[in-house]
Amino acid sequence: MADKKPLLAFDDIHVEVEGTEVVKGVSLTINPGETHAIMGPNGSGKSSLSQALMGHPSYEITGGEAYLNGESILDMEPDERSRAGLFLAFQYPLAIPGVTVANFMRAALQSHRGKDADMSDFRKLFKAQMDDLGIDHAFATRYLNEGFSGGEKKRIEILQMAMLQPKVAVLDETDSGLDIDALKTVAEGINRFHNDSNGMLLVTHYQRLLNYVKPDFVHVMMAGRLVKSGGAELALQLEDKGYDWVAAEANQKVEV
Amino acid sequence: MADAAQRQKDDLSLLNADYATRYGFKDPVDYFHKGARGVNHEVVEMISKMKNEPRWMADRRHEALDVFLSKPTPQWGNTKLLNEILYDNIYYFMKPIEQQGKSWDDVPEYIRNTFDKLGIPEAEKNFLGGVSAQYESEVVYHSMREDLQKQGVVFLDMDSGLREHEDIVKKFFGTVIPTDDNKFAALNTAVWSGGSFIYVPPGINVEIPLQAYFRINAENMGQFERTLIIADKGSRVHYIEGCTAPVYSTDSLHSAVVELIALEDAYIRYTTIQNWARNIYNLVTKRATAHKNATVEWVDGNLGSRLTMKYPCIQLVGEGAKGEILSVAFAGQDQHQDAGAKVIHAAPNTSSRITSKSISKDNGRASYRGLAKIHKNAVNSKISVECDALLIGEDARSDTYPTMEIDNEQVRVEHEARVSKVAEEQLFYLTSRGLSEDDARLLIVNGFMEPFTKELPLEYAVELNRLIELEMEGSIG
Numbered sequence: 001m002a003d004k005k006p007l008l009a010f011d012d013i014h015v016e017v018e019g020t021e022v023v024k025g026v027s028l029t030i031n032p033g034e035t036h037a038i039m040g041p042n043g044s045g046k047s048s049l050s051q052a053l054m055g056h057p058s059y060e061i062t063g064g065e066a067y068l069n070g071e072s073i074l075d076m077e078p079d080e081r082s083r084a085g086l087f088l089a090f091q092y093p094l095a096i097p098g099v100t101v102a103n104f105m106r107a108a109l110q111s112h113r114g115k116d117a118d119m120s121d122f123r124k125l126f127k128a129q130m131d132d133l134g135i136d137h138a139f140a141t142r143y144l145n146e147g148f149s150g151g152e153k154k155r156i157e158i159l160q161m162a163m164l165q166p167k168v169a170v171l172d173e174t175d176s177g178l179d180i181d182a183l184k185t186v187a188e189g190i191n192r193f194h195n196d197s198n199g200m201l202l203v204t205h206y207q208r209l210l211n212y213v214k215p216d217f218v219h220v221m222m223a224g225r226l227v228k229s230g231g232a233e234l235a236l237q238l239e240d241k242g243y244d245w246v247a248a249e250a251n252q253k254v255e256v
Numbered sequence: 257m258a259d260a261a262q263r264q265k266d267d268l269s270l271l272n273a274d275y276a277t278r279y280g281f282k283d284p285v286d287y288f289h290k291g292a293r294g295v296n297h298e299v300v301e302m303i304s305k306m307k308n309e310p311r312w313m314a315d316r317r318h319e320a321l322d323v324f325l326s327k328p329t330p331q332w333g334n335t336k337l338l339n340e341i342l343y344d345n346i347y348y349f350m351k352p353i354e355q356q357g358k359s360w361d362d363v364p365e366y367i368r369n370t371f372d373k374l375g376i377p378e379a380e381k382n383f384l385g386g387v388s389a390q391y392e393s394e395v396v397y398h399s400m401r402e403d404l405q406k407q408g409v410v411f412l413d414m415d416s417g418l419r420e421h422e423d424i425v426k427k428f429f430g431t432v433i434p435t436d437d438n439k440f441a442a443l444n445t446a447v448w449s450g451g452s453f454i455y456v457p458p459g460i461n462v463e464i465p466l467q468a469y470f471r472i473n474a475e476n477m478g479q480f481e482r483t484l485i486i487a488d489k490g491s492r493v494h495y496i497e498g499c500t501a502p503v504y505s506t507d508s509l510h511s512a513v514v515e516l517i518a519l520e521d522a523y524i525r526y527t528t529i530q531n532w533a534r535n536i537y538n539l540v541t542k543r544a545t546a547h548k549n550a551t552v553e554w555v556d557g558n559l560g561s562r563l564t565m566k567y568p569c570i571q572l573v574g575e576g577a578k579g580e581i582l583s584v585a586f587a588g589q590d591q592h593q594d595a596g597a598k599v600i601h602a603a604p605n606t607s608s609r610i611t612s613k614s615i616s617k618d619n620g621r622a623s624y625r626g627l628a629k630i631h632k633n634a635v636n637s638k639i640s641v642e643c644d645a646l647l648i649g650e651d652a653r654s655d656t657y658p659t660m661e662i663d664n665e666q667v668r669v670e671h672e673a674r675v676s677k678v679a680e681e682q683l684f685y686l687t688s689r690g691l692s693e694d695d696a697r698l699l700i701v702n703g704f705m706e707p708f709t710k711e712l713p714l715e716y717a718v719e720l721n722r723l724i725e726l727e728m729e730g731s732i733g
Contacts, residue, residue: 054684077693079687079689079691082687099703099706104699108686111695
C-alpha cells in the first residue's frame with residue numbers, strides 16, 4: 001500500500017430528499033486496499049448516502065465535496081461517475097424487461113471501454129466471471145433481474161462489479177435477502193474482487209456479511225451522521241448490544 | 257427552458273436529416289408514363305388499358321371508384337389529419353419504366369442504385385427466396401429462386417399475376433376485402449397497381465422468405481399496391497414487406513390492400529416493416545381468412561408516416577384455425593400511429609392472440625384500436641389481447657380503443673393493457689453502470705420491443721433496432 005492517495009474522499013456531505021435533509025454532514029476517506037463498513041439502523045441515511053454518491057437525481061447533495069481518485073465527482077452524471085471508477089451495488093436492482101443480462105453487460109462494458117473498443121474477449125470474460133460466482137450460464141440470456149430471486153439479483157450485482165472492475169465499490173445492503181449459502185458465494189465474489197488497489201464501502205444494517213468480508217474500519221451512522229468509528233470489533237459489539245448504546249453515547253457527547 | 261426547446265428542435269431536425277440521409281434521397285426520374293393529378297374514370301380506364309387488363313377488372317375498378325367517391329371520409333380516428341388529404345393533388349399512376357427486369361442488370365441504374373442503398377440485392381443473395389421491388393406504381397424488378405418455381409410456387413407482381421393466372425385472381429380477388437369495405441379499400445381497388453401475387457400449391461413448404469420492397473420516389477405520389485396471397489392446403493409461406501419514401505414538404509399517400517387466404521392446414525406469416533417519411537399518409541387495409549386448422553400470423557411494424565391507420569385482421573372461418581397478430585408502432589414528433597388488430601372467430605375451437613406494442617415520443621401519439629369478435633357458433637374459442645404502451649416525454653400520448661363482441665359463453669377471453677413510462681429508476685440503474693442516458697433509454701426501448709424483434713429474421717431485427725436508434729437519437733426524456 002505504497003500509494004496512499006485516497007480513492008474516495010468525501011467531506012461534510014449533506015443530502016436532501018424531497019426537501020428533507022437525510023444526510024447531515026458525513027466525511028470519510030477510503031484509501032487503496034481498504035474496506036470500510038457503514039452500519040446503522042433503518043432510516044439512518046446510509047442508503048441515501050450511497051444513492052447520492054452515485055448521482056441518483058432524487059438525492060440532492062446540498063453541501064460538501066466528494067472526490068474519486070482526486071477528481072471531484074459532484075458535477076458528474078451517474079454514467080460519468082461509473083466510467084470514472086465508482087460502482088454501486090443496488091439494494092433493490094431494477095428489472096429491465098426484454099434486455100438480456102449478456103446484452104446489458106456488453107453495453108455497460110462497452111461504455112467503459114469506449115464506443116469503438118474491441119470487445120472480442122467479452123464472451124470469455126463474462127463466462128469466467130459467471131463461473132466464479134456460480135451463476136448458471138442460462139442467466140446470460142434471461143432478461144435483466146426479471147423474475148430473479150433476491151439472491152439471484154445480488155449475485156448479478158456482484159457479477160457486474162467483477163466485470164466493470166471499479167476503483168471503489170459501494171455495496172448497499174448486499175447481504176439482505178440472502179440465505180447463508182448465497183451470502184457465502186456473494187462474499188467470496190467480493191473478496192475475489194477486492195485487492196490492494198481498489199476500495200470497498202459496505203453499507204449494511206447487520207454485521208453478518210462482515211463475518212465473511214472483513215472490514216478495516218467500521219462506522220456507525222445514525223440520524224444522518226457518522227457517530228462512531230472503529231475497527232472490525234465494533235461490528236461485533238453492535239451485533240451483541242444493538243445500536244442503542246451508541247445512540248446514548250452520541251447523545252452524551254452532544255450534551256457535553 | 258428556451259434552451260431545451262431549441263435543443264429539441266435541433267435534435268428533431270437532426271432526426272429528420274438522418275432519415276433523409278438514409279432513405280430520403282430522391283431520384284430525378286424521366287417517367288415512362290406520368291399521369292395527371294387527381295382521380296376520375298378516365299384515369300381508371302387509362303390504368304386498366306395500359307395494363308391490358310380483362311374487362312371484368314376494368315369494370316371492377318370503375319365500380320370501386322364510384323364507391324370511393326360516394327363514401328365519406330371516416331368519421332373516426334384522426335379526422336383532422338384525414339380531412340387534410342388533398343385527393344386532387346395526388347398522382348395516382350406513375351410508370352417509371354416500360355418493362356420489368358428479371359435481373360438487376362435490366363433495371364435502370366438510378367433505380368438499381370436506390371434498391372442497392374436500401375440493401376435489397378444483398379439481402380436477396382443472402383436469405384431470400386424471391387424478391388419483388390416496386391418503384392412508384394409498378395414493380396421494376398422481380399425474381400424467384402428456380403427450385404421454388406419448379407415446385408409450382410407462384411410469386412409475381414399483381415399485374416403479371418392477373419395476366420398469367422387470371423382464373424385464380426378472379427376467384428379470390430376482393431373476396432377477403434370487398435370493394436365497399438372502406439373508402440381507402442375502394443380507392444385501392446379503383447387504381448391499384450403492383451403489389452404481390454403469391455400462390456403456394458398444396459403441401460409445399462416455402463422455407464425461405466419471399467420479399468417485396470415498396471419505394472415511393474415522387475412527391476404527391478399515391479402508391480396503391482394490391483397484394484393477394486393464397487396458401488393452398490397444407491402449404492407454408494413467409495412473406496416480408498418493406499417500405500420507404502423520400503422526405504418531401506407535401507404529402508404522399510400509400511393505400512394498400514392486402515388479402516391473405518390460408519386454406520385448410522396452411523400457414524401464412526406476413527411480416528411488414530414500414531418506415532415511411534413523415535409526410536406519408538399510410539392507410540392500409542390488411543385482412544386474412546384462415547380456414548380449417550390453418551394459421552395466419554401478421555407481424556406488423558410501423559415507423560414513420562404522418563398518419564398510419566392500419567388494423568390487420570384475421571377471420572377464423574374454419575374449425576381449429578389460429579391467428580396471431582403482433583404489432584409495434586413508433587410515434588415520434590407530429591406523428592399519429594393509429595394501429596391495432598382485429599380477430600373474428602366464426603368457427604369452433606379457434607384461437608387468436610394479439611400483442612400490440614407502441615412507443616410514443618415527444619408529442620407523438622399511438623392508438624391501439626382493436627376488435628375481438630366471437631360468433632355464436634365459435635364455441636371453445638380463445639382470444640388473448642395484450643396491449644403495451646411506452647411513453648417517452650411528458651407530451652407523448654397513447655390511447656386504447658378495444659372492442660369486444662362475444663356472442664357465446666363457452667369461450668376464454670383475456671385482455672391486458674398497460675401504459676408505462678421509461679422510469680427514472682431504470683435509467684438511473686443503467687446509467688450507474690456507465691451507459692449514457694441516451695444509450696440507457698435506447699436499451700429500455702429495445703427491450704420493450706424485444707417480443708416483436710425476436711420474431712423477425714435476424715437481418716430485419718438488426719435493421720429495426722437501427723431504425724429505432726435513429727428515432728431515439730437526441731430524445732428528450
